[in-house]
Amino acid sequence: MTADDAQAPPLAFSGQRLDWRDLPRHVRSRIAELAGAPVTAEIGATTGFSPGFAAVLEFADGRQAFVKAVSPEQNPDSPDLSRREIRVARALPAEVPAPRMLWSDDDGEWVLVAFEVAHGRAPEQPWRDEDLAQVLHALTALAHVELPQPCTLPRYEEEMAPAFTGWRTMLRSPDVARITSAVDVGELGAWAAAHIDELAGWELDGLQALAGDSLVHGDLRADNIILDGAHTWFIDWPHAAQGAAWVDLAFMLPSVAMQGGGDPQQIFWAHPASEGVPPAALRAALAGLAGYLAAGSFAPAPLGIPNLRAFQRAQAVAALSWLRELS
Known part of the structure; x- marks a missing residue:
């Protein structure tokens, strides 16, 4: 996901997403801890079907990361899907055109994962x-x-x-x-x-x-x-x-x-x-x-x-x- 695409008009189909303020305090604190700096801004993702939190976060030291956070409360299957995404990210060859995983965390309820920000846009609809x-x-x-x-x-x-x-x-x-x-x-x-x-x-x-x-x-x-x-x-x-x-x-x-x-x-x-x-x-x-x-x-x-x-x-x-x- 990208900072640019996060502001684009949504596709016709998407999932329900949480905002930064919807996350429990301990989850927000853990994200800041893993990132090594406080969060200063959020650019919410508007595309995709995954429920939970998905956004480009900006940190006090100037870095950005695309962060996902989900628990069974949003969808009972989504945490396991995120766990699988983490395993896949570790297995993908370096030449695959996929954003690199920066860090992940799993407390048994909330699964967190951060990727490098891939700037750009989704293909226009209808397709050009x-x-x-x-x-x-x-x-x-x-x-x-x-x-x-x-x-x-x-x-x-x-x-x-x-x-x-x-x-x-x-x-x-x-x-x-x-x-x-x-x-x-x-x-x-x-x-x-x-x-x-x-x-x-x-x-x-x-x-x-x-x-x-x-x-x-x-x-x-x-x-x-x-x-x-x-x-x-x-x-x-x-x-x-x-x-x-x-x-x-x-x-x-x-x-x-x-x-x-x-x-x-x-x-x-x-x-x-x-x-x-x-x-x-x-x-x-x-x-x-x-x-x-x-x-x-x-x-x-x-x-x-x-x-x-x-x-x-x-x-x-x-x-x-x-x-x-x-x-």
Whole structure:
């Protein structure tokens, strides 16, 4: 996150955030202690889904840091996600375009982590051609990052195993057509309902398609990208894993499409990362992603993230539209 981007207009979807004054006194004191100087100013982050505190802090000695703080009170799952982000930050190779972690702390309730400030801005919405071209170029370099061996990052296919069950879950529903049409009330929803057996079968093959030895961010969207002139930062890495080199590109494109960035089918196959990718593998991976998003969109909103389900539904529609082209 950046000082510049923290002041930008929010994207259409974001999470609920705490201000500096909302943090307990002992948490504010601990942050100042870890930073080595009192906090003098806060520039709150306006993008991203993480609940809790996230802001660029300025300190009395002139330094800045992007600081996150969260407890189970904001969301019961977020502290563990922050703990995972800390572990990933320690494992990322130096050449990864991610802000360096400065310090972290965990008292069993509040998890704190600070990163260097990456100045810049989020890609404009709707996507501009030049922004998308810059991000796609950066993804090419990211796919060629060599992970140290042995690597402590998990396998992406293992991480996504609980998520790639959406179509089979919906298939067991007594009213499949009603559920699928709730994702899209038009022709696309009707297509999903008519082809749900095929979607469930493709989903079964999706995990194998994710396997590989490349670095995978696992959650690339516009709000996890910062453009600093010609340099591209990828931020928020708790879902990082080892997987197929083309997965980040494929899984980012439904969000690009829903935010006006163009045809994912055309963008994917024009990108170097798609070279040698079997169409069946792409179809299987997209089926798993679309099922996860579609099924997840019907669940109650998580604490502190009230509009996540609407975002998932919009992404599910974009992923399904692309998937239908591949069928």
